[in-house]
Amino acid sequence: MEIVFATHNKNKVYEVQFLVPKHIKILSLEDIGCFEEIPETADTLEGNAKIKADFVTKKYKLPCFADDTGLLVESLNDAPGVLSARYAGEQKNSDDNMNKLLTDLKNKESRKARFETVIALNLNGEQILFEGVAFGEITVLKNGTKGFGYDPIFKPKGYDKTFAELPITIKNTISHRGKAMKKLLDYLNNL
Numbered sequence: 001m002e003i004v005f006a007t008h009n010k011n012k013v014y015e016v017q018f019l020v021p022k023h024i025k026i027l028s029l030e031d032i033g034c035f036e037e038i039p040e041t042a043d044t045l046e047g048n049a050k051i052k053a054d055f056v057t058k059k060y061k062l063p064c065f066a067d068d069t070g071l072l073v074e075s076l077n078d079a080p081g082v083l084s085a086r087y088a089g090e091q092k093n094s095d096d097n098m099n100k101l102l103t104d105l106k107n108k109e110s111r112k113a114r115f116e117t118v119i120a121l122n123l124n125g126e127q128i129l130f131e132g133v134a135f136g137e138i139t140v141l142k143n144g145t146k147g148f149g150y151d152p153i154f155k156p157k158g159y160d161k162t163f164a165e166l167p168i169t170i171k172n173t174i175s176h177r178g179k180a181m182k183k184l185l186d187y188l189n190n191l
Contacts, residue, residue: 001188002027003123006038006052006066011148012177019172019181024188032060045070045082046129049120057122065121065184069176071150072116073101073138075108084150098142098153111138113154115176119184128187132179147171 002025005013013028020026029035038055040048045068052066072078080087080101088096105111112135119130135157142152144164151163156174163171172178 001025002063004029004032004056004060004062004064006056006064008037009148012067015168015172015175015177016181018168019178019185021185021189024185027062029056032056032062034060040068040085043082045116045118046120048082049118049129050127053120053122053127063123065119067117067119067177067180069115069117069149071101071154072114073105074112075110076101076104079104094149098150101138101150102140102153105138111140112136113138115150115154117176117180119180121184121187130180130183130187132176132181132183134174134176134179 004027038052042048048068049066056064070081070084085092088100115134117132121128139153143162144152147164155162
C-alpha cells in the first residue's frame, strides 16, 4: 500500500517512517510532485489537517493523511496552539518560536504544556480523524539536538529529558504524533 503524507516537513516524514510497517510505503508531497505550500487557514488543528488531506485527495486523487500539531501552554491560555509553527512570525523558524515562548514564560509560575496532534486520513472516499496528546512542561533552557520544532524545550511527563534528547524509538512511543499514528496504523491494519 502507498499513502501520501501531506507535509513538506522532512522531519515529520522521517519520524513517521519509523512507525510504519514495511508493507506501507509513505510518499511525501515531493514524491508526488507537489511543491506548493498548502494553506493552513483553519482556526483548529483538526481543520488544518482536513484542509491538507483534502487538497491532496482532490488534486492528486491519492490516498492521503495529513496532520496538524499544536503546543498548548497552560499559563499562556493554550498559546501558541494552532499558530505554533508561526508563533514568532510567518518565517516559521523553530529557534525564533522557542525564543519567543521562553520569553513569554519568563514571569509565569506554571510551565505545564501539552502537544496535540490531529491526523486526517482520506481513504476509500472516507475521512477519519485520529488524535494524540503528550503532556509535559516547558524547560527554562533548550536541551538536545534531536527532533525538531519545540522538541528542545518540551520535557514529557515522567521523563527528565526533552524530546530533543530522547532517542526516536522512545519519542515515537510517547509523543503526540506517535500516539495519533499508532491509532491510524491500527485502523489500516484492520482494513
